[in-house]
Amino acid sequence: MVDDHDIVRLGVRHALAGRAETVDAADLVEARQKLAAEPFALLLLDLALADGFSLKALPQLRALQPGLRIVVLTSMEEDLYAERALRAGADGFVMKAAPRATLLEAVDTVLAGGVFVSAGLNARLLRRAVQGEPAAARDPLSTREIEVLRLVAAGHSTREIAERLNRSVKTIESHKAALKAKLGADSPAMLVRLALGWLGDSA
Template sequence: MIRLVIADDDPLVRQALAVLLGAEPDMTVAGVAADGLEVVYQARLHRPAVILMDVRMPGHDGVAATRLITGWPEPRPRVLVLTTFDQDEVVDRAIRAGADGFLLKRAAPAEIVAAVRTVAGGEGLLAPTVTRRLMGILAARPDDPGDHGLTGREAEVLRALAEGRSNAEIAEAVNVSVETVKTHLKAILTKLGVRDRTQAVVWAYRSGFIRR
């Protein structure tokens, strides 16, 4: 059973998400929150597998809450950010805070359900529309990619990851097993000095490793 906490300052959004996800046979909504401080409290109380995190909330916002939660020792809750992309700078801050997935609030119900399962399974998630937006944000501020010593196969895996593919899809694309993909991903994170899949994708676009 995937335990969830839903954080959004709009009560109608909270209710809609709770009804949608609570109806799934493998999900249960353990708590809801209207601001960042409350979601941190709910996360400590319920230890959910996934937190659906609004970015713009009063007081202690979703970015600050995400930074706190992703800094907890493992196993920690995974954070799936739901955003409307009102401000590019807010999106960039959420990435740096270590969120595990990004989805637009206007996503179809089936997409939201699938995203929760993906993030709960330990994989990162960037919706295609989010990826395109990130490309625009990050391409304007390229860093020097430097020599991080990625092997040819690791470079292939990173490119597939930047396309938003799951581990299984990457394995099929580069013709290796899922376990081998996981091994390559661990090596990539270590060589790039990043902590998760999302930050690896951010590095790939910001550094110019992936070109638009």
């Protein structure tokens, strides 16, 4: 279980008591160390960690143990992140607000070789597949743009975002300009409001 909140790790450990032995990690660095040291059957992973946005790290985490099954357990918006997480290598996506039974179902499904998402998301994915909706229409923002959007919603300045993402100020300004165009924001203040609307409490 990789999450930077003690109370969440404790809650998951309690939820899985009697069904699985859990090992905790508070960040991506610790997760990589533990995955490199011993085999695991399942990884429960939050997306927003203190040392980074773990969506980008999913392929690297899976590469450490190719047979590892991964379930994203997060408070970040399902509509915005679930498909992207699955494409990055996750086998399941569960919201932290879901009941214990949903988490247990996700764990059982994924360990049995399946893929788990909520019934609502599953229906939307099926409808999109049947209707042949192009990927660009349903996923207009890149992973980097979503990272920038999260930091905008959190109130960080362009320079602060550049420092956190190890990019130039000019690059971040370009991302923000692209976000304004894609989201229909005509000012920095409107971009912040739209970012908060898109990301909600997950920002």
